[in-house]
Amino acid sequence: MTERHPRKRSRHVALVLAGTATLALAGCEDDRMDAQSFPDLESCIAASRQESLWFTEEDCRKNFAAARQEYLETAPRYESKELCEQEHGVGNCGGDPAQQQQAQGSGGGFSFMPLLVGYMMGSMLSRGGGIASQPMVNTADGRYSTPRGEQSFASNRGTGKVPAATFQRAPATLGKPPMSAAQVSQRGGFGAAATARPGTRSSFGG
Amino acid sequence: MEKRILPERPGWRDQARELGFAFADMGGEPYWDETSAYRFTLRQVEEDIEAAATELHAMCREAVDRATRDETWLARLAIPRQHWDLVAASWARGEPELYGRMDLAYDGHGPAKLLEYNADTPTSLYESASFQWLWFEQQQLAGVLDADCDQFNGIHEAIVARWTQICADGQEVHFAADPDNPEDYATVETLAWAAREAGLGAHFTPLAQIGLTADGQFADDQSRVIGTLFKLYPWEDMLRDEFAAHLQSSGTRFIEPPWKAVLSNKGILPLLWQMFPGHPNLLPAFFLADVQAALAGGSPAAEIAPAFEAARDRLAQGHVTKPIFSREGAGVVIHQDGREVARTGDDSYSHHPMIVQGLARLPDFGGFRPVLGAWIVGETCCGLGLREDRSPITHNLSRFKPHFIEG
Numbered sequence: 001m002t003e004r005h006p007r008k009r010s011r012h013v014a015l016v017l018a019g020t021a022t023l024a025l026a027g028c029e030d031d032r033m034d035a036q037s038f039p040d041l042e043s044c045i046a047a048s049r050q051e052s053l054w055f056t057e058e059d060c061r062k063n064f065a066a067a068r069q070e071y072l073e074t075a076p077r078y079e080s081k082e083l084c085e086q087e088h089g090v091g092n093c094g095g096d097p098a099q100q101q102q103a104q105g106s107g108g109g110f111s112f113m114p115l116l117v118g119y120m121m122g123s124m125l126s127r128g129g130g131i132a133s134q135p136m137v138n139t140a141d142g143r144y145s146t147p148r149g150e151q152s153f154a155s156n157r158g159t160g161k162v163p164a165a166t167f168q169r170a171p172a173t174l175g176k177p178p179m180s181a182a183q184v185s186q187r188g189g190f191g192a193a194a195t196a197r198p199g200t201r202s203s204f205g206g
Numbered sequence: 207m208e209k210r211i212l213p214e215r216p217g218w219r220d221q222a223r224e225l226g227f228a229f230a231d232m233g234g235e236p237y238w239d240e241t242s243a244y245r246f247t248l249r250q251v252e253e254d255i256e257a258a259a260t261e262l263h264a265m266c267r268e269a270v271d272r273a274t275r276d277e278t279w280l281a282r283l284a285i286p287r288q289h290w291d292l293v294a295a296s297w298a299r300g301e302p303e304l305y306g307r308m309d310l311a312y313d314g315h316g317p318a319k320l321l322e323y324n325a326d327t328p329t330s331l332y333e334s335a336s337f338q339w340l341w342f343e344q345q346q347l348a349g350v351l352d353a354d355c356d357q358f359n360g361i362h363e364a365i366v367a368r369w370t371q372i373c374a375d376g377q378e379v380h381f382a383a384d385p386d387n388p389e390d391y392a393t394v395e396t397l398a399w400a401a402r403e404a405g406l407g408a409h410f411t412p413l414a415q416i417g418l419t420a421d422g423q424f425a426d427d428q429s430r431v432i433g434t435l436f437k438l439y440p441w442e443d444m445l446r447d448e449f450a451a452h453l454q455s456s457g458t459r460f461i462e463p464p465w466k467a468v469l470s471n472k473g474i475l476p477l478l479w480q481m482f483p484g485h486p487n488l489l490p491a492f493f494l495a496d497v498q499a500a501l502a503g504g505s506p507a508a509e510i511a512p513a514f515e516a517a518r519d520r521l522a523q524g525h526v527t528k529p530i531f532s533r534e535g536a537g538v539v540i541h542q543d544g545r546e547v548a549r550t551g552d553d554s555y556s557h558h559p560m561i562v563q564g565l566a567r568l569p570d571f572g573g574f575r576p577v578l579g580a581w582i583v584g585e586t587c588c589g590l591g592l593r594e595d596r597s598p599i600t601h602n603l604s605r606f607k608p609h610f611i612e613g
Contacts, residue, residue: 009359010335010363018395019228019395203329
């Protein structure tokens with residue numbers, strides 16, 4: 001040590017800015033798993049016959065039934081068709097099939113749900129499990145998502161790697177009162193920069 | 207204090223690009239400029255800057271304590287009434303602060319003067335804490351700077367240490383900013399890397415993608431609930447946004463805490479002057495509404511009349527008016543000897559209440575005027591970053607200049 005005084009600077013710093021493109025801060029990247037989605041049971045069965053994949057025709061049938069049941073239990077329910085279409089796109093909503101089966105009388109008002117437009121299967125083999133499945137519904141911007149809605153996909157037909165969290169079950173909606181407009185999750189309530197005259201703010205910092 | 211011409215590091219632009227420092231040049235002008243650097247003595251750094259800024263922060267905390275107990279002040283600071291409790295309660299609970307940057311006028315002689323305190327959303331953190339540090343290490347290795355030189359820059363280590371103090375091990379922290387603004391994002395990323403180093407989980411979410419769950423909690427762009435939120439977004443705007451009604455009920459812990467709304471507000475400057483009149487590191491400051499008539503030869507508001515009379519001559523020689531909320535020099539007007547000598551074109555904040563502050567003339571080094579950014583982490587000053595500008599008002603196209611300590 002040749003320094004006469006205690007040093008005034010850090011011994012090390014963080015030098016690299018990864019930037020938003022790499023999503024570095026999402027960082028603790030969730031485990032990703034192989035997944036494939038299908039618009040219906042038939043396309044799954046066809047795929048299972050054509051290619052040697054990680055699922056069989058039997059898996060298609062079992063998981064389609066499971067996804068259908070999960071759809072009935074966890075897909076979002078809305079108190080009006082307008083509200084449902086606002087969240088899932090015009091023409092993509094229908095009445096609640098569970099209520100139609102029960103011939104009304106369950107107390108709550110009639111509810112509307114996004115239509116079941118496919119299902120996704122994921123391989124849990126690398127983690128010692130079998131196959132997971134989730135139903136798919138439309139999003140407001142014409143994409144596809146599971147009922148949790150965290151991830152959206154351009155298509156209901158395709159293969160890829162998705163975060164394991166995609167297969168987490170959404171909270172149950174069956175037997176609960178349908179969502180009103182006030183309960184629908186909102187986004188974009190921050191960032192209006194109200195103290196600057198509109199359109200003038202270049203940076204939030206300074 | 208001097209400005210010394212130094213050779214640039216060969217290839218520093220390539221290295222800046224590799225490191226992701228994408229805004230080293232902005233709008234065709236250099237932002238990072240190492241053709242010269244400012245040199246300070248250790249005494250100047252330790253006594254005039256470090257000790258002064260740490261003391262100023264302590265004074266600021268006293269001012270926050272006063273303001274949060276006094277509705278007159280909360281009103282003067284234009285904090286929306288429905289959020290007075292949020293702001294005051296966060297102070298009363300002792301919610302800890304993370305960081306801030308004091309802008310100081312200093313010429314190497316006499317006390318540094320506090321121009322303003324960006325205590326809420328300061329940027330230029332990466333340049334100060336990291337790229338400036340790299341410049342110093344490389345220039346010392348190359349022999350451009352002597353082996354016994356140093357730099358006032360313990361910022362990174364101080365932030366890591368602060369994160370460990372104010373968060374539990376393994377705590378998940380969300381960082382929100384505008385991803386399309388590279389300067390804002392770089393500042394947030396610098397804080398987030400330090401949080402990771404401190405053992406915390408750091409997640410980025412675009413500010414505008416924050417959502418509200420059915421239970422009234424805030425959630426990120428992946429719909430994960432936000433427990434602790436660092437936001438590079440000013441409190442004065444948070445308190446006026448559509449989601450403001452959910453700030454308290456969300457249960458979210460905010461960093462900076464809500465009481466920073468009091469501090470990162472130029473209305474704090476008149477309060478500081480009232481509490482610590484004549485303090486060597488403060489400039490006389492008043493609300494314009496109290497002194498506008500007096501500046502034109504009439505009488506000041508009765509409550510501040512003695513303080514105004516004591517400062518009348520100084521203000522007449524030179525003063526600055528600026529809005530209580532503003533960024534990057536917006537709305538600043540400089541008056542000298544009875545006439546306006548400079549103003550920024552940007553008046554996007556000038557509809558807010560204004561303050562008047564005695565003019566601190568920035569020193570002229572080769573046609574540029576430096577402003578010192580004294581970084582506060584926790585309650586202590588731990589580093590320095592300088593920006594200089596040809597204009598007497600530092601704005602967003604000013605240049606960042608490295609510094610070193612010699613002697």
